[in-house]
Amino acid sequence: MKRTALAGLFVSAAMLASPVFAADDLCQINLIKIADAQATLLATSENTKGDIDAMVEKAKGEQAAGKTEDCIATTTQALQKLQNLTKGGDDK
Secondary structure, three states: OHHHHHHHHHHHHHHHHHHHHHHHHHHHHHHHHHHHHHHHOOOOOHHHHHHHHHHHHHHHHHHHOOOHHHHHHHHHHHHHHHHHHHOOOOOO
């Protein structure tokens, strides 16, 4: 009985911690997507490239500081900007 209770507690703790790891992974996944999109984008204005590079640096700093939610927000904005460029939309 003690082993079952202990195993249950361990599984519960692992499940509660998993969203934290998933969020950190999302930050890293977004950074990879941005790098891939920048590599495949044919032509962007120098201002746009500078803006996205600044966002990537900001996100990396946030990630290093453990501010995962801020990193996700920053990388999501950068991805949106890149997506707008690939659709021919406004990059603002």
